[in-house]
Amino acid sequence: TIYTASVTAPVNIATLKYWGKRDTKLNLPTNSSISVTLSQDDLRTLTSAATAPEFERDTLWLNGEPHSIDNERTQNCLRDLRQLRKELESKDTSLPTLSQWKLHIVSENNFPTAAGLASSAAGFAALVSAIAKLYQLPQSTSEISRIARKGSGSACRSLFGGYVAWEMGTAEDGHDSMAVQIADSSDWPQMKACVLVVSDIKKDVSSTQGMQLTVATSELFKERIEHVVPKRFEVMRKAIVEKDFASFAKETMMDSNSFHATCLDSFPPIFYMNDTSKHIISWCHSINQFYGETIVAYTFDAGPNAVLYYLAENELKLFAFIYKLFGSVPGWDKKFTVGQLEAFN
């Protein structure tokens, strides 16, 4: 017999950034973070896992290509999942011994990996939840998110839809460092996100390397994790619960700027945004000023692409500007014309 399970996991984009680890093996962060999970229909990873007694070794296929499964992060996830399954089997000896069999895993993104969009988050979230489903693990989503965290920190947040917090925790073994849902997407369904793809060139400093350089060299980073983020976490959580877009937008933009400032304060400095990214920042402030109210927020991860958050009721107001400004942005490559501008819910 072959046992199989399939799941999808969506991309999440942080509005309060995770940047810095206190434990690099377990991906334990130096601060709590908050994100919005994008809709399943738009950016997601689909993963299927199969297991059978006759499988000879663990295998992984990513986007149609065989991929090494020997990396430490994937191995940590598989070990934890097998351990939980083993506990289940020892409690109920009538269960098939799936924990002892090899796994075949196939994973596919519905968006280009090269676009610099958080593919590792959706990837590890889907990998871990597919196997958890295959093993019929009774653990809660937050408990499973702890395992996804070991694959990639930001992956723990993709286990939930809607508005998600990753609570940093304080324990050395990381048992209290996991994701919890702040609000469901249906609690604030007017929220929309759109991705402005500025460049699809792969970033030269990975998040993993970049954040460790910041931890090691930036003085500004200490201020960020000790004072700025703890305060912002509470303000942003409240803004989400109360559906206060102006406050949510302000904290989101300020946190993106704070994170990129610590990158610049690293030594040698790390530049993730380019001139086009900076133009987008200026537009967003001009748009908000023009309307006399906050209708758009920008945020940038470890790359030059912008994610804009806005309320559905303001979509036309925002896109009127985006369409108009497109032609006049220096550095905006022709391939990113309005026709290819991707809007996601």
Ligand code: DP6
């Ligand atoms: C800027 O989760 O990719 O997107 O834990 O080393 O895999 P690892 O890092 P990763 O870092 C994401 C950084 C970020 C901010 C965020 O998503 O919170």
